[in-house]
Amino acid sequence: DAKTTQPPSMDCAEGRAANLPCNHSTISGNEYVYWYRQIHSQGPQYIIHGLKNNETNEMASLIITEDRKSSTLILPHATLRDTAVYYCISVTGTASKLTFGTGTRLQVTL
Amino acid sequence: DVKVTQSSRYLVKRTGEKVFLECVQDMDHENMFWYRQDPGLGLRLIYFSYDVKMKEKGDIPEGYSVSREKKERFSLILESASTNQTSMYLCASSSIGTGNYGYTFGSGTRLTVV
Numbered sequence: 694d695a696k697t698t699q700p701p702s703m704d705c706a707e708g709r710a711a712n713l714p715c716n717h718s719t720i721s722g723n724e725y726v727y728w729y730r731q732i733h734s735q736g737p738q739y740i741i742h743g744l745k746n747n748e749t750n751e752m753a754s755l756i757i758t759e760d761r762k763s764s765t766l767i768l769p770h771a772t773l774r775d776t777a778v779y780y781c782i783s784v785t786g787t788a789s790k791l792t793f794g795t796g797t798r799l800q801v802t803l
Numbered sequence: 804d805v806k807v808t809q810s811s812r813y814l815v816k817r818t819g820e821k822v823f824l825e826c827v828q829d830m831d832h833e834n835m836f837w838y839r840q841d842p843g844l845g846l847r848l849i850y851f852s853y854d855v856k857m858k859e860k861g862d863i864p865e866g867y868s869v870s871r872e873k874k875e876r877f878s879l880i881l882e883s884a885s886t887n888q889t890s891m892y893l894c895a896s897s898s899i900g901t902g903n904y905g906y907t908f909g910s911g912t913r914l915t916v917v
């Protein structure tokens with residue numbers, strides 16, 4: 694599975710969009726990009742995943758560049774409850790085994 | 804609401820004790836996983852299982868074993884607990900079908916070995 698790189702921390706004002714970048718320059722053609730988040734003292738929570746196309750669900754949007762070397766998770770209207778560590782992970786779909794990095798700590802402020 | 808349930812939220816055990824951490828999922832998922840999480844080290848995979856009675860070592864299996872006698876239950880066993888096994892333990896499950904490989908995690912068990 695490709696290694697992913699994320700900034701260690703980011704700040705965002707409440708109500709604004711939070712854009713969390715992830716670099717996965719060595720990703721192969723059959724690897725998905727997954728995003729999870731972990732709120733303090735809880736288990737990680739699945740947010741969204743994609744292969745090539747941009748994806749949107751009730752929680753977030755995922756924008757994957759055309760060359761698939763990077764992606765951005767967008768929380769359109771961040772709230773204080775979105776304060777968490779966000780993990781970007783690439784994985785071969787059939788392998789089903791996820792390797793977590795250290796993620797990005799997002800702090801949403803008033 | 805579908806879920807992964809870990810038997811204990813907090814646990815304190817003595818050095819040398821045999822410790823069982825239980826995990827049950829109600830989603831009929833084929834795959835189950837045990838991770839531990841430590842400050843600065845992130846989540847590290849201990850063991851996983853793709854099917855009943857099957858198990859695979861993860862990245863840090865030393866000092867641990869697992870049991871999966873039923874599809875819905877995956878147990879992590881610390882044969883002889885040591886203080887360096889003090890950690891947050893997280894269980895997860897996933898399905899191999901339908902193209903959705905998202906994990907569902909339990910709330911975690913914070914184990915302290917004294």
